[in-house]
Amino acid sequence: MSFSINGVPSADAPRPGQCLRTFLRGLGWFGVKKGCDAGDCGACTVWLDGEPVHSCITPAFRARGRQVTTIEGLAGASEGGLHPMQRAFLDAQGFQCGFCTAGMIMTAAALDQGQRADLPGALKGNLCRCTGYRSVADAVAGARNADGARNLGAPAGHGVVTGAARFTADVAPDGLLHAKLLRSPHAHARVVSIDRAAASAVPGVVAVLAHDDAPAALFSTGRHELDGDDPFDTRVFDTVMRFHGQRVAAVVAETEAAAEAGCRALAVRYEVLPAVFDPEAAMAPGAPALHGDKRDGSGIHDPSRNVVAEFHSEIGDTEAGFAEADAVHEDTYRTQRVQHAHLETHCAIAWTDAEGRLVVRTSTQVPFLTRRALARVLDLPAEHVRVLCERVGGGFGGKQEMLVEDVVALAALRTGRPVKLELTREEQFTATTTRHPIAVRVKIGARRDGRLTAIALRAVSNTGAYGNHAGGVLHHGCGESIAVYDIPAKKVDGYAVYTNEVPAGAFRGYGLSQLIFAVESAVDEVARQLGIDPFEMRRRNVIRPGTPMVGTSTDQGDVEYGSYGLDQCLALVEAALARGDGAPAPDGDWAVGRGTALSMIHTIPPRGHFSESRVALDGDGRFRLTVGTAEFGNGATTTHVQIAAGVLSASPGDIAVRQSDTDAGGHDTGAYGSTGLVVAGRATLRAAEDLRRRLLDAAEALFGRAGDGWALAPGAVVDGARRVPLADVAAAAAGAGLALEGTGSFDGTPRSIAFNVHGFRVAVHRVTGAIRILKSVQAADAGFVVNPMQCRGQVEGGVAQAIGAALYEHLDVEDGRVTTPVFRAYHIPAFADVPPTEVLFADTSDRLGPLGAKSMSESPFNPVAPALANAVRDATGVRFTALPLAADRIFAAVQAAGRGSRETA
Structure with missing residues (x-):
């Protein structure tokens, strides 16, 4: 050929x-x-x-x-x-x-x-x-x-x-081996035996690894600064399979084909165990205890009841609040499993370097936390482990997990050769993580004047077979979804529950999108009962500076009003919808309606989020910026360059960035919770300011002072008419033994709040149930917008992803088996599915954020589904309480409502 x-x-x-x-x-x-x-x-x-x-x-x-x-x-x-x-x-x-x-x-x-x-x-x-x-x-x-x-x-x-940018799998080390995983065909089973003989005999197979080859240490795949945030309920390879698709063993071979053949040749005998798929049934007496073998100290709230995390709070007297109300709405709202669907699947390559250290190149949002987890699980000193990533192909929270790194690390240590594990798209759907499906029973009451008197939530989260992020997602979702409203009485009962289904995990919004769908739908419904405009209803009840931010606790901790733009966001969206622009209503049997919803988010996760940055002047007069935060489309690299360039009076092209490498120095908790700018960016700001001071001090020490003092200019330091190129400053400083490197760090506290408001005008076909979005607008309180083009893109991308989750994305699981394992069965938005979204920014500057900026990567997702559901309610008169808003469900509910059936669906 x-x-x-x-x-x-x-x-x-x-x-x-x-x-x-x-x-x-x-x-x-x-x-x-x-x-x-x-x-x-x-x-x-x-x-x-x-x-x-x-x-x-x-x-x-x-x-x-x-x-x-x-x-x-x-x-x-x-x-x-x-x-x-x-x-x-x-x-x-x-x-x-x-x-x-x-x-x-x-x-x-x-x-x-x-x-x-x-x-x-x-x-x-x-x-x-x-x-x-x-x-x-x-x-x-x-x-x-x-x-x-x-x-x-x-x-x-x-x-x-x-095509020159290198993602994780875009390298081919000499002697590279390939790993493939045998996965459980059962939702709940015990491995009785594994016969490896036939697999080991497959030409090209180098090793077969199972539970008896792996460390027994328990860990969580979810990565946090504080390891105790999640229960330790996972092993590299376990003897108990708790979901269909859980890894049983790994085959390592010279080629992917040989590794796959080796997996097919493995003979595994299972003892099938009773399974439970509904979280309410899982909490009931007599249900199989998925992690009943775990001892005290695992972090599981109640293994005997399959409850990973549970909390209860009541602030004020909710019963009295409901008795005072003139209008009460109560219903159960349900959100479905949604997959991150980042186009780069989970993948990692591991090897040992010339010093015998373990090196893992991986697609992750959390390289430093992954290094710490690998060192603990494999019983290695942290300094003997290096984790790095180059460019990461999307994440959305899905890569705040350790899902492949432990396997390739174990395989590389056992074989002494580089090993790659790259998941298939089907494995992404069946064996990684999803958004938590949450059922929320919400009851809300208000007086005739529109003032809310009480709200009560009962949230039950299906965390699947393992508890990674279970408690954090539940607490976060329940907290900020109601803290945005000034309501005298609030009650929350929350449960995160194990089932024999694919695990859930961190997902864009971290629980807020699920709870906000329930709360914002309920606020809209009670406003309709009272005949109050939805925008006005929200204006009368939202928090304002000076109002306590009360969610599940009266203690708001380190959260402060660094700035406030919610009032502007409401006004911007209301005015945009009132203009009546956008696509015209189609002719025919279409009903038109409008809807809105709001959301609040803490700009940084709680309990500490740490980042360290360094900026140095190189001998050629250019700057070298070292940061730990990862780049996966969040734009962190761009804003860090802008921050450093602005402080150092430099051209962005004169700043070289090294990032996401634990060998580069400087701990970073990770690029999640929208912290790439507000935490790591603040560290970079401090490092650049430190270097600026050092440069000016060095200039005075080396060249004296003649005028008003030295200042930075592009490529030089200047003092009046004197101009010294930075390369000369670097050379002189090196000769004098002066260090020209600035360092900066930030611990993520205090934290501010950001707001988003979304509005839709839609047309709903009364016969087919089809939805056409005529107008989509989001206003964002992002503080000072460092890069408007990039921030607008983050909002647009979040809205597009949320429209998919609201209208058609659903990871279906039947008897524990995922039945939508490919893109053509799991519909993510294509070009034709995404309407233009008008993006508007509130005029604020945050006193806590770097340069006045606030986070804006995950929050645009949160208000979209309820705003769309509220618009559909306005158009059809039917309150939809479950996602997605698929056309067949809308058709059936609208037809039922026309026959006098209950007007919810």
Whole structure:
């Protein structure tokens, strides 16, 4: 066979049956990404003779004698080294994490003018989980969003659009082995025996690892600064399987095919145990105790009742509050399992370095916490473990877990060779984590004047087979969802419960999206009973500076009003909906309605979130910034460069960043809870300020003082007419033994609050139940917006993801088995599914945040579902109490309401 790849002939031949994607990646063309292996996501798009194809479903032999073009070869001899579409994506910042970008560009670059006029159809084969697609449309249209000032583009942007940026699996160490996992076919079973003989005899198999090869230490896959935040209920390999898809054993082999064959050859005998799938049934007497073997000290609240975490609080007299109310609404609201669906699956590569240390390259939001967990589980000194990540392909909380690193670490230590474990898309759905499904019984009362008198919640969270993040999600969701309202009486009963289903975990919003759906729907319903406008109802009851923020406790701890913009957000959204712009209402049997919802979030997780940064002046006069926080589309790298450049009067191009490497120094709790800016950014601000002081002091010590004193200027220090290049300052300082490095840290306290308000105008078809979003608008109280382009993208991406969760995303589980394990069965928003969202920012500056900024990565997700449900209620008269708002459910409920049945669904 003969192939031409990016204009270069290749004599390499594919294996029988090999797809074009794995063939190209095996040759080092790592710009071709793996997102699904089913032709669903488009991340692997390449050209065959100029036509875009999904290389994961294209047999490699079909490229014989044809011209294959990958993202690395797209530019050809283009001026400036970039194809016009690559330049367009760079100028428009048409990406966030960037994992989908190469495939998106390859498709977009092949479009003719007619196809560009129909992007929903033309890009239907390319998925993006981060952007919400607006910036992608801008790129195709030739818009320029990155202006190099406040709207600084991502420092890694050139690498992203050319395919040079390296994600976790985009390396191939010499001697690399591949691990695959055998997973449980039962929801609850005990492993009686494992016969490895046939698996070990498979050609290429190097090792088979199971429970008797693994450490017995218990841990949690969830990563927190305080390990005790989660119960220790997990082992690397266990003898008890608690969900369908739990890992039983690992086969390590020379190739992925051999590892898969080894897994199929393993003979495992199971004792099937009784299973329970409903959290209420799991708490009932006689239910199988999933973790009944755990001893005291595990952190499980009540193993005998399958209760991971439980709390009860009452502030004020709720019974008296309901007795005082003129209107009371009570119902149960249910949210479903939702998958993170980041396009880069969980993956890691581990090896031992020349000093014998364990090194793990991984796709994680928490490299420092992962190092600590690996050292503990494997009984290694922390200094003998290094964890690093380069670019991470999305996370949304799903990578605040340790789900693959322990396996590759164990395998690398046992084999003495590098080992890679990369999950398939099906494994992502069936064996990682999801959003917690939560059922919330809410009762709320108000007087005729609209003042809320009492609220009571009973929240039952299905945490699945393991308790990672169970307690934190429950407490967080129950707390801030009601703390935003000034209500004299509040009662909460919360339960996080084990079941024999796929584990839940950290997910964007961390419990708030589930509880806010219930609370904001209930507030809307009681407003309707009283005939009060929903915006006015909220204005009369929300907290304001000086009002205690009371959720599940009267002690608000270190949370302060660093700034307040909720009033502005309500006004902005109300005015935007009142304008009546957006798409016109369609003709025919459509009902039109509008709805709104609000949310509050603490800008930093509680109980300490730590970050350390360093900035040094290099000998060439450029700056080297070292930060621990990870980049996974959250834009942390960009804002850190902006912060440092502003303090040091430098060009952003003169700041090189090293991050997400435990060897680089400086602890970082992790990029979750929107802390990449408000915690790590503050550490970088302090480090840059420290270096600025050191530079000016060094200039005076080395060169004396002639005028008003030394000041920083781009590339130099100046004193009146004197100008000394920074490279000369660095050389002089080195000769004098002066250190020109600044350090900064922040411990995450005190914390501020951020707000988001969303509004929709929708049309609902009375016959089919279809929903059309005519207007979508979100106002965000983000404090001083360091990078408006990037922050707008975070809001748009969060809204798009939340629309998917509100309308059609649902991870279905039947008798413990996930039945929606691929993208075509689990519908994440495509280009055609996402309406434009108008993004508005409140004019605030936070006294606690760096440069006045507040967090805004996860909070845009939270108010979207209730705002949409409230709009559908306004249009149809039916209160929907369960997500998703699928067309068939809307049709059935609207028809039932027309027949006089109960008007909730």
